[in-house]
Amino acid sequence: MSQQNMIAFAKGLNKSFSGKPAVVDLDLEIQAGQVLAILGANGAGKTTLINIxxxxLSHDSGDVNLFNAKAGSxxxxxxxxxxxxxxxxxxxxxxxxHIRLFQSYYPNPMPYEKVLAYAGLEKMQNRYSKKLSGGEKQRLLFALSICGNPKLLFLDEPSVGMDMESRQSMWQAIRDLKRAGTSIVLTTHYLQEADSLADEILLLKDGKVVKRGSSEEIKASVNHTTIRFCADLDPAVFEGFEGVVSCSKSGKYIxxxxxxxxxxxxxxLAQxxxxxxxxxxxxxxxxxxxQLNQ
Structure with a gap:
């Protein structure tokens, strides 16, 4: 990673709750104009890391720096x-x-119309927030997160509750923000979201980084390939074949x-x-x- 383009980092980060480790000796770097996805099962430490x-949230030990300033400053x-x-x-x-109020908190806010466009809220700006569906509320929260024209944007499960069209629109907004120079840290349970958007993926397990790299690098690190075919057979007949790790049946497919x-x-095919x-x-x-979470 380029030190010149690094805008934030954590080094040797540790955090425990009641003696139970939540983040363990964790290092990360955030580059300018990068989408970094942090993945992991529930309890892996994603939310704790974002809050630090x-x-x-304070950390027990290690160093955290964002734009040459202290986290939370x-x-x-x-x-x-x-x-x-x-x-x-x-x-x-x-x-x-809501948007006008949040814009007032920042010295150089993002223009109002631009916020609306990124969040896809142009046609509902006069609607009260109590009338919003779950997906529409997510779009409003996204709009509020970009009101300050951020250089670094944290998105924690941003597309939860959205329909496919809204999710695709948010993905495009994230790509556009990245193209404009914003760095984005994304946590998500939608692996397709990380696969589509992330330049780098950080995979956490029990508060530790177990794998990092691009989506292609992480997929290439798994040595399993799936052979799928239609057959009226017991999948167990293939278990002794060369290289076979596991067999299963789903409907008419093995x-x-x-x-x-x-x-x-x-x-x-020979048999x-x-x-x-x-x-x-x-x-x-x-x-x-x-596989990496096993």
Whole structure:
């Protein structure tokens, strides 16, 4: 990673709650104009890490620096936006009133029309927040997170509750913000979201980084390939084949996980040449996530 383009970092970060480690000797760097996705199962330490970086939670040891300032300092806050999972909004304000209020907190806010466009709220700016659906509330929270024209944006599960169209619109907004120079730290349970958006992925387990790299690098680190085909057979008949790790059946399809796709496929077709709908797929991010979390 380029030190010249680094805008924030954590080094040797540790945090425990009642003696139970939540973040363990963690290092990370955030680059200018980068989307960094932090993935992990529930309890992996994602939210704790985000709260430490935001200065909402103190750490036990280590170093945290954002824009050459202390996490939680006024200097850092002016350059940061955040959309968190737990957020309450006054229900008696309209969308436009929420946005105008948040803009007033910053010396150089993002233009109002631009905020509306990024969040896809142009047609509902006069609606009261109490009338919003779950997905629409997420869009408003996203709008509020960018009101300050942040250089670094934290998005904690931003597309929860959104329909596919709204989710795709948010993804495009994230790409546009990145293109404009904003760095984004994203936590999500939608692995497709991380796969589509992230330049780098940090995979946490029990507060530790177990893997980091691009989506392609993480997928390439998993040595399983899936051979899928249609057959009226017991999947157990394939368990002894070369390279086969596991076999399962879903409806009319059998899925064979193998560490040696070429030899497994040759052996399967040699014994069962009449198989239909045969496909071979490299492990996706979901398979990599599952394997690395074992």
């Amino acid at each position: 970086l935001l200065g909402r 006024l200097e850092a806050k002016r350059l940061i936006g955040a959309m968190l999972q737990v957020a309450n909004l006054p229900e008696t304000l309209k969308i436009k009133e 899925e064979v996980q193998t560490s040696n796709a070429s030899q497994s496929l040759q052996q399967i 069962y040449p009449d198989l239909e709908d045969v496909t071979v797929e490299r492990a996706g991010l979901e398979e990599a996530f599952k």
